[in-house]
Every structure is written in C-alpha cells, then in structure tokens.
Amino acid sequence: MLQQFLSTLILFCLLALPAVYAQTPALNGGPMFECSGLPCVDIVTDKGKHLRMLVDTGNVNSVLDAAIAKDMGLTTTPVNGSDGKPVAGYSRAELTGIMLGDASLGTIKVLVMDIATDIKRDRVPLCDGTLAYTAFKNRLLELDYRKKNVRISAALTSDVKCPGFCGDITYPTFGKQGPPIVVATGFTINQQPLTVQIDTLFSGTMLVYPPSVAKLGLTAQSGSNTQEFFPYTDDGVQMVKAQADTEAFGSHVLAKKVPVYFATPDVHLPDGLFDGTVGHELFKGIVLTLDLHSNHAWIS
Numbered sequence: 001m002l003q004q005f006l007s008t009l010i011l012f013c014l015l016a017l018p019a020v021y022a023q024t025p026a027l028n029g030g031p032m033f034e035c036s037g038l039p040c041v042d043i044v045t046d047k048g049k050h051l052r053m054l055v056d057t058g059n060v061n062s063v064l065d066a067a068i069a070k071d072m073g074l075t076t077t078p079v080n081g082s083d084g085k086p087v088a089g090y091s092r093a094e095l096t097g098i099m100l101g102d103a104s105l106g107t108i109k110v111l112v113m114d115i116a117t118d119i120k121r122d123r124v125p126l127c128d129g130t131l132a133y134t135a136f137k138n139r140l141l142e143l144d145y146r147k148k149n150v151r152i153s154a155a156l157t158s159d160v161k162c163p164g165f166c167g168d169i170t171y172p173t174f175g176k177q178g179p180p181i182v183v184a185t186g187f188t189i190n191q192q193p194l195t196v197q198i199d200t201l202f203s204g205t206m207l208v209y210p211p212s213v214a215k216l217g218l219t220a221q222s223g224s225n226t227q228e229f230f231p232y233t234d235d236g237v238q239m240v241k242a243q244a245d246t247e248a249f250g251s252h253v254l255a256k257k258v259p260v261y262f263a264t265p266d267v268h269l270p271d272g273l274f275d276g277t278v279g280h281e282l283f284k285g286i287v288l289t290l291d292l293h294s295n296h297a298w299i300s
Contacts, residue, residue, distance in 0.1 A: 038200070041101075054127045056132050059181075076092060078090075090113050093112050100150065136292050140289060140291050146287060165249075174270050175268070175269065182290065194275035195275050209274075218260070237267050242261075247282060
C-alpha cells in the first residue's frame with residue numbers, strides 16, 4: 001500500500017511540473033526587399049551567387065528559375081509524374097551553403113522551372129525564385145514589416161513558449177488533392193473567428209471562401225459589385241471586393257474599415273478545408289512570427 005501511495009504521489013508531482021520550453025532563440029537574417037511589391041530577400045550560395053528570392057509561405061516547394069539554374073551549373077534530377085515518367089519542364093536541384101544576411105539556411109531543395117516567361121507576363125513577381133515555408137522548417141521565421149527585416153532562428157529541437165496570444169498552425173492540403181499549406185487560427189473578421197491560410201504572396205488583406213461566407217455573416221458583402229484584379233494569384237484572377245468593419249488577430253485589431261475579398265468562379269478553392277486566406281496587405285506595419293517547430297503564430 002505504501003509503495004502504491006508513493007508511486008501515485010510521484011506521478012502527481014511529475015504531472016504538476018511546468019512544461020519545459022527552450023530559451024527564446026537568437027534571431028538573425030537580413031533586409032526585407034520588395035519584389036513587385038511583395039516580400040523578398042537576398043540569399044547568397046556557397047559559390048557567392050546572390051539570388052533575389054520571394055518569401056512564399058503559401059507554397060510547399062521552393063522554386064528557382066530554370067535559366068538561372070543552368071547558368072549556375074546546378075545538377076538537376078527529373079520530376080516524375082504519377083506514371084513514373086519525367087514531367088517536361090520540371091526538375092529538382094539543391095542550393096547549398098545558403099546565407100540569408102548573417103543567418104545560415106544550409107541546403108535548400110528547389111523545384112527548377114521556367115518562371116521568367118511568367119514574369120514577363122506579369123503573373124509572377126520579378127525575382128529569381130521563391131523560398132517556401134518548408135525552407136524554414138523547425139525554425140522561427142520572423143517577418144518584420146515595420147523595420148523591413150526577415151529573421152530566422154537556428155533549427156529548434158525544443159518548443160518555444162508563446163510570448164502572449166498565439167494561433168495554432170496546421171498543414172492541411174489546399175483542396176482535397178492539393179499540397180499542404182500553412183493554416184492558422186487566431187484571426188477574426190468583424191469579431192468572428194476563422195481559420196486562414198497565411199500566404200505572404202497574396203497581395204490582398206483577407207479572402208473569404210464561399211462555404212464560410214454565411215457563417216461569418218458576410219452574405220451581403222459578398223454580393224458587392226466591385227472587383228479587383230490580382231495578377232499573382234491563380235495566374236491572374238478577379239475577386240469581389242467589399243469592406244469589413246475589423247480584421248484582427250486575437251485582441252489586436254490589424255485594420256478597421258478594411259477591404260475583404262470573395263472568390264469569383266476563377267479562384268481556386270480549398271474544398272471547405274479552411275475559411276480564408278490572409279496576405280501581404282494585412283501584414284503591413286506588424287511583425288508576423290511563424291514558429292514552424294512548435295506550430296504557433298503570433299504578431300506584435
């Protein structure tokens with residue numbers, strides 16, 4: 001009986017211990033530039049090659065333009081389709097020894113494809129390629145839209161405690177057949193909570209998808225006759241534009257009397273797996289941090 005009592009007491013004490021978190025890690029990085037108005041950074045390879053790369057949290061694959069990859073003499077491997085045969089126009093390569101300012105990103109795997117043609121069509125911002133969220137796996141990624149900096153931590157092995165209110169990050173697919181993307185809780189529109197994709201290359205504020213319009217009380221707004229063209233979304237699409245009273249994160253109101261967007265038939269939809277997408281215009285003037293190890297998001 002005494003042994004059972006002691007075992008129970010020890011278990012209770014262990015459960016009562018506070019969670020163990022890593023110390024707040026150091027963050028390093030470099031300037032945030034603008035590529036066609038969207039956030040990008042200058043990275044340097046171990047061969048001294050400078051590349052201007054968009055920061056693309058809405059994509060699972062980092063991308064490098066095919067002509068640049070050829071000029072760099074990169075070794076490429078084919079991308080095979082579901083039939084096991086190489087897909088024309090696509091290959092894979094690695095960028096090694098990558099530095100972002102004074103921060104090391106190590107080796108980054110990239111999808112090699114022709115983006116120069118789409119840049120000429122103004123369907124991709126002017127850049128050499130993109131850094132997807134997977135390039136920052138297990139790190140803190142801080143996008144400081146106020147001071148125009150992008151900073152990262154070293155790869156984390158322990159969880160970092162949230163510095164206040166945090167949203168939870170998950171990685172559902174974009175649509176039932178799509179790639180995994182970054183989705184977070186914590187955002188609201190007109191004080192109504194919603195789950196949203198965080199897409200740094202969506203140039204708008206907040207896009208609400210059709211299945212969530214009614215539950216968020218936005219039916220009237222979705223019938224607006226005003227539209228806006230987004231050249232870098234879905235190969236260029238029109239979206240319905242209306243106005244929201246507030247768009248916020250937790251108790252932090254990001255904007256009042258702010259644009260909200262709704263899908264037209266040409267907008268790619270996520271099959272109801274989340275409510276909307278937030279983007280670049282909503283992040284202006286804030287510091288957005290994505291903890292891609294502990295899977296939390298916060299702003300300051």
